[in-house]
Amino acid sequence: MAAPPALGAYSAMRTGTALAPPFAFRDLPVSNPVQLGVNDYAARAVYDHGRSLGGRTVTITGFVAFDNAGAPYLVRMVLNCCAADAQPVKVGLDGQIPPVLQPDSWLEVTGAYTAEQAKDPVNGGIIPFIDVKDVRPVVAPAEPYEGLG
Numbered sequence: 224m225a226a227p228p229a230l231g232a233y234s235a236m237r238t239g240t241a242l243a244p245p246f247a248f249r250d251l252p253v254s255n256p257v258q259l260g261v262n263d264y265a266a267r268a269v270y271d272h273g274r275s276l277g278g279r280t281v282t283i284t285g286f287v288a289f290d291n292a293g294a295p296y297l298v299r300m301v302l303n304c305c306a307a308d309a310q311p312v313k314v315g316l317d318g319q320i321p322p323v324l325q326p327d328s329w330l331e332v333t334g335a336y337t338a339e340q341a342k343d344p345v346n347g348g349i350i351p352f353i354d355v356k357d358v359r360p361v362v363a364p365a366e367p368y369e370g371l372g
Contacts, residue, residue: 229331232288232326234300234311239346241310244270256280256333260369261299262312268336270349276336283314284331284361287324290344295324297332297353301369309368315341318355329364333357 251257257279259267264283267275285297288311295316300309316332317339324330332355339352356370 229336231286232298235288235300235346236290236296236311237284237314238311240242240265240266240313240348240350241301242266242269242348242350248275251275251279256282258282261285261297261314262301262369264353265312265314265351268314268353269340269349273336275339280333280335280356281353282327282331284364285314286363286367287326287328287330288313289324289326295320296350297330299369300367312369313343313350315350315352316340316355319357320355327367329361331359331361333359349371 242265248271250296259281261283264281283297286300288296296313298311298313298315298370301312302309312340317337318334334353334355337352338352341350343350
């Protein structure tokens, strides 16, 4: 029996962002750019007010989704325990965004923290943004979900 495909853009944009405050932030490595999960970037942008991201270049990977107005987001579904409880964490894309993006395509986005935020129309949750400097298409990871925290 084959496993069902990972949840994607359709589910993500019909479910409110699941961003929640973490217990603590681990120190970031000194490398630049620093590779972060979408959930880690979003939590630092919102709950740490970007302090740990300031002056850093970050790289995050997720799939593309669009809101009803056509604004692009990079999304990763996060798990608390299993795929049945997967919920999206969304990061808005601003800056140097390619003119043609396809829903559910996977991207590696490199950019910088920006204080820009939006409210998720589904649940009123905060959606942080990233100032995009470079975008690279990537193959969907073997593990498309992220864990919380």
